[in-house]
Amino acid sequence: MKRMRGVELMAFAAVLAVAVAIAFNGSGYAVQVLTSTAIFIVLACGWNIISGLTGYVSFGQVAFFGLGAYLAAGLIVNLHVPWYAAAALAGLGAAVVAAPLGAIMLRLQGIFFALGMFGLARIGQIAATSMGATGGAMGESVPTTGNALETTLTILGLACGAVLLTHLLMGSRLGLQLMAVRDDEAAAKGAGVHADAVKVAAFCISGCLAGLAGALYVWNIAYVDPTSAFNGTIELQTILMVLVGGIGSTWGPVIGAILISLLGQVLWARFPMQEQIILGAITILVVIVAPGGLVSIVNRFGWLQRRPVWSPPPAPGVPPGTRPPLGAAFGKGRNARLRGEHLRKQFGGVVAVGDVNLTTEEGSILAIIGPNGAGKSTLFDLLSGFARPTEGKVYFGDRELTGIKPHIVARSGIARTFQTSRVFPSLTVWETVLLASSSLNRSRRVAAAETARILSQVGLLDQWASLPERLSPGQQRLLEIARALALHPRVLLLDEAMAGMTPQEIGRVHAVLAEVVRQGCSIVAIEHVLPAIAPLASRVQVLDFGKTIAEGPPALVFRDPDVVEAYLGVGEQAAVDAGI
Amino acid sequence: MLHDYALLIVTGLLWGGVYLLMAEGLNLIYGVMKVVNLAHGDFIVAGGLVAFSLFAAYHLSPIVAFPVAALLLFAVGLAVQSGILERLAARGGNAELRTLLATFGLSYIVSNLALLLWGGQVQSLPFLQSSIAIGDLPIPENLLVCSIVACLLAGAVHFWLTKTVSGKALRATSQSELGAASCGLNIRMIRIVSFAMGSAMAGAAGALTIPLIPFQASSGSYLTVQAFTVIALGGLGNYVGAVLAAATLGLAEAFASFFLGSNAAAAVVYLLFIAVLIFRPQGLLGKAGRV
Numbered sequence: 001m002k003r004m005r006g007v008e009l010m011a012f013a014a015v016l017a018v019a020v021a022i023a024f025n026g027s028g029y030a031v032q033v034l035t036s037t038a039i040f041i042v043l044a045c046g047w048n049i050i051s052g053l054t055g056y057v058s059f060g061q062v063a064f065f066g067l068g069a070y071l072a073a074g075l076i077v078n079l080h081v082p083w084y085a086a087a088a089l090a091g092l093g094a095a096v097v098a099a100p101l102g103a104i105m106l107r108l109q110g111i112f113f114a115l116g117m118f119g120l121a122r123i124g125q126i127a128a129t130s131m132g133a134t135g136g137a138m139g140e141s142v143p144t145t146g147n148a149l150e151t152t153l154t155i156l157g158l159a160c161g162a163v164l165l166t167h168l169l170m171g172s173r174l175g176l177q178l179m180a181v182r183d184d185e186a187a188a189k190g191a192g193v194h195a196d197a198v199k200v201a202a203f204c205i206s207g208c209l210a211g212l213a214g215a216l217y218v219w220n221i222a223y224v225d226p227t228s229a230f231n232g233t234i235e236l237q238t239i240l241m242v243l244v245g246g247i248g249s250t251w252g253p254v255i256g257a258i259l260i261s262l263l264g265q266v267l268w269a270r271f272p273m274q275e276q277i278i279l280g281a282i283t284i285l286v287v288i289v290a291p292g293g294l295v296s297i298v299n300r301f302g303w304l305q306r307r308p309v310w311s312p313p314p315a316p317g318v319p320p321g322t323r324p325p326l327g328a329a330f331g332k333g334r335n336a337r338l339r340g341e342h343l344r345k346q347f348g349g350v351v352a353v354g355d356v357n358l359t360t361e362e363g364s365i366l367a368i369i370g371p372n373g374a375g376k377s378t379l380f381d382l383l384s385g386f387a388r389p390t391e392g393k394v395y396f397g398d399r400e401l402t403g404i405k406p407h408i409v410a411r412s413g414i415a416r417t418f419q420t421s422r423v424f425p426s427l428t429v430w431e432t433v434l435l436a437s438s439s440l441n442r443s444r445r446v447a448a449a450e451t452a453r454i455l456s457q458v459g460l461l462d463q464w465a466s467l468p469e470r471l472s473p474g475q476q477r478l479l480e481i482a483r484a485l486a487l488h489p490r491v492l493l494l495d496e497a498m499a500g501m502t503p504q505e506i507g508r509v510h511a512v513l514a515e516v517v518r519q520g521c522s523i524v525a526i527e528h529v530l531p532a533i534a535p536l537a538s539r540v541q542v543l544d545f546g547k548t549i550a551e552g553p554p555a556l557v558f559r560d561p562d563v564v565e566a567y568l569g570v571g572e573q574a575a576v577d578a579g580i
Numbered sequence: 581m582l583h584d585y586a587l588l589i590v591t592g593l594l595w596g597g598v599y600l601l602m603a604e605g606l607n608l609i610y611g612v613m614k615v616v617n618l619a620h621g622d623f624i625v626a627g628g629l630v631a632f633s634l635f636a637a638y639h640l641s642p643i644v645a646f647p648v649a650a651l652l653l654f655a656v657g658l659a660v661q662s663g664i665l666e667r668l669a670a671r672g673g674n675a676e677l678r679t680l681l682a683t684f685g686l687s688y689i690v691s692n693l694a695l696l697l698w699g700g701q702v703q704s705l706p707f708l709q710s711s712i713a714i715g716d717l718p719i720p721e722n723l724l725v726c727s728i729v730a731c732l733l734a735g736a737v738h739f740w741l742t743k744t745v746s747g748k749a750l751r752a753t754s755q756s757e758l759g760a761a762s763c764g765l766n767i768r769m770i771r772i773v774s775f776a777m778g779s780a781m782a783g784a785a786g787a788l789t790i791p792l793i794p795f796q797a798s799s800g801s802y803l804t805v806q807a808f809t810v811i812a813l814g815g816l817g818n819y820v821g822a823v824l825a826a827a828t829l830g831l832a833e834a835f836a837s838f839f840l841g842s843n844a845a846a847a848v849v850y851l852l853f854i855a856v857l858i859f860r861p862q863g864l865l866g867k868a869g870r871v
Contacts, residue, residue, distance in 0.1 A: 057677055057680065057681070059618075059684065104858055105854075105858075107858065108857050108858070110676060110677070110680075111615075111616050111676070111680055112812070112857045114680060115616070115805065115808055115853075115857075116853070116854050116857050116858075118801070118805065119805055119850040119851075119853045119854050120850075120854065122801075122802070122805070122846075122847075122850050123847055123850045123851065123854075126843060126844075126846060126847045126850075127847075129843070130843060130844075232801065236684070236685075236688055239681070239684070240685075243681065273692075273695075273696055274692070274696070276688045276689075276691075276692040277688070277689050277692045277693060277696075279685075279688065280685040280686065280687070280688035280689035280692070281685065281689060282685075283681060283682070283684065283685030283688075284664055284682045284685040284686060284689075287668065287678045287681050287682045287685070288664065288667050288668060288678075288682070291674065291678055
């Protein structure tokens with residue numbers, strides 16, 4: 001593994017050495033190819049951050065490219081700002097514009113975001129065309145520094161910077177959070193990730209790189225005009241580069257940018273009219289044959305693999321002074337009862353939950369049972385901030401939680417799992433738990449130690465580097481419980497968490513739950529299979545058609561005629577009495 | 581002034597009829613496959629340029645040429661769906677995203693092929709160039725005829741979808757592939773036919789639009805956004821909503837180009853598009869939470 005890293009670094013150094021050699025000794029043509037490739041690397045890294053790492057595919061990255069180009073040109077021509085400052089300001093300006101834009105646009109998903117960005121790029125182009133100050137549709141020339149070598153080396157250096165930035169991001173907490181949002185946004189929120197904020201952060205970084213690339217482009221050709229600044233071909237090439245190289249990887253954009261740039265030169269020389277047709281065909285081919293690009297192919301041989309964030313795990317055990325009390329956000333002695341009062345949730349004409357009251361007791365387990373469609377999971381959504389009640393309020397201790405965003409609820413000590421398994425397909429076991437642990441703003445050392453401790457508690461530590469697809473269904477459920485425990489919950493909401501587990505796994509979960517309950521955590525568990533939770537529960541609350549039909553100690557509730565009717569139908573009381 | 585407004589409203593609504601046909605093809609494809617064909621606008625352009633060539637060579641009027649364009653694009657649609665998109669769905673994982681990227685590549689192929697075949701210049705064809713007076717409003721005859729034909733075509737397809745067995749099979753597939761398959765429908769064939777039908781409608785729309793606005797090979801992406809705006813505004817996969825949305829877009833564009841100029845009218849389409857995505861993602865009539 002270590003040696004592999006060395007080989008990768010040497011390959012990168014070799015490519016860089018060739019690039020520098022070309023910059024100093026190459027022909028004018030070779031230097032031009034080098035410069036445009038380096039600009040494309042910056043652009044491709046930017047696109048990869050929002051589309052590959054965050055999962056929001058954009059067809060309008062040229063909106064920021066064009067913005068950067070026009071900002072740089074405007075600053076130089078009108079305000080005579082020196083080149084370096086103009087390029088930096090262009091990147092900064094694009095990032096500043098990206099923040100409010102991202103807050104709006106990132107509410108869209110999939111095709112809507114992709115086409116919305118496309119529309120933005122076209123609006124930018126129309127705006128640039130109608131602006132008299134920058135030469136309108138014809139564009140204007142921009143004075144640049146005379147020294148070609150300086151230009152080339154600067155652009156090359158910034159390309160290296162973009163790659164380094166991607167590398168650092170992929171190994172950081174933010175990168176981890178972005179990948180989690182890409183894989184499953186709701187589950188990421190449940191793990192305490194402020195999804196909206198990290199998405200906007202990624203959008204800003206991505207826009208900044210694109211704006212910088214636009215400024216470099218103007219620097220290189222000493223001209224700016226709407227058609228080339230907001231050029232759809234640049235968009236196509238950028239996307240194709242990242243796809244060919246490997247979307248969502250550190251090295252994909254670099255490899256793709258070099259390959260497609262060289263290919264583009266060949267095509268331009270030989271088939272200038274057919275160039276875009278061929279590039280379009282390659283896009284389709286890559287998407288069909290190798291959607292993960294070249295990086296995913298060499299990954300099979302163990303090369304260029306992504307290293308799990310903040311790995312390897314430290315040895316389990318409790319480093320002195322690093323273990324915070326349960327529910328650190330609220331302090332230990334305080335009242336940590338979760339109360340739902342008169343909760344009601346309506347979807348159109350359907351009342352999923354109607355007037356349900358619920359209170360947890362510290363250090364005890366409340367089981368919620370009820371037939372399908374009784375409103376159990378909706379109730380959890382109301383308690384954990386994933387849905388807002390139509391009526392009623394949620395309190396945690398003295399604090400009202402109604403309408404609070406899910407990631408804040410999660411960080412304040414109420415963790416949940418989901419009814420259907422929601423693990424992150426591309427995060428390792430280690431990263432999945434680390435995500436939740438690090439969302440409490442702990443230091444890297446504490447978060448890593450905590451993660452290792454919880455993984456060894458649930459028995460998954462030896463699987464730390466595995467992806468969820470390598471785990472059994474029961475182990476995936478365990479992983480979700482571990483993710484919830486990493487939030488140091490004072491209330492744990494388990495939604496059929498033991499579905500699909502083997503008896504051994506259920507035994508393991510029971511042991512873990514008994515331990516957290518002993519520490520004062522309260523648990524609310526939805527279960528379909530009664531034996532899964534009944535042995536531990538001190539109280540049972542039965543829902544049917546969105547209403548509580550019984551509650552109390554298990555032994556009493558299971559003999560309640562209403563409960564028997566809801567589960568078994570009328571006239572089966574005799575069977576229950578007979579103990580069948 | 582009142583006269584101007586009345587004229588704008590009537591022409592806007594007539595344009596709405598043309599937009600409806602442009603969008604219905606995309607709606608059909610989205611309804612069944614839940615993907616947007618980003619080459620849709622390029623298909624429209626190709627259909628228009630085919631009609632242009634038929635006029636240049638044989639003096640065929642677009643009313644005669646549109647079935648030819650539709651048939652040609654039907655064949656293209658068959659090839660694209662069975663040759664490319666079916667292969668994507670079969671390999672699973674991120675199918676929606678990959679289909680989007682594939683049609684993105686396709687749009688470049690189609691628009692640049694059109695560039696090779698027809699050149700980059702703006703093309704149009706003369707068709708019924710006078711106006712007729714309705715009341716005291718001078719309505720361009722070509723707009724009137726093309727809009728009526730487009731509406732009839734869109735209506736015919738709607739009739740096919742709602743009243744015939746094969747159309748119902750298609751709608752069943754759009755609502756639940758699994759359910760349709762368990763009723764014994766060949767859903768692969770249905771996907772291929774609906775993509776081809778959607779493409780054919782794009783071809784017909786192109787042939788009926790080129791007499792009204794000149795096309796060039798690169799107009800496709802604008803038309804894709806226009807068509808997508810209509811179906812997004814109407815609620816994706818919602819055919820009744822699309823009628824309202826097409827009329828809205830026609831009116832918005834007519835008023836914007838009258839008051840702000842044609843360049844700004846283009847920006848209005850994009851702005852309307854983004855506003856719809858943000859404020860009304862479920863469409864005019866759709867249920868909340870469709871996105």
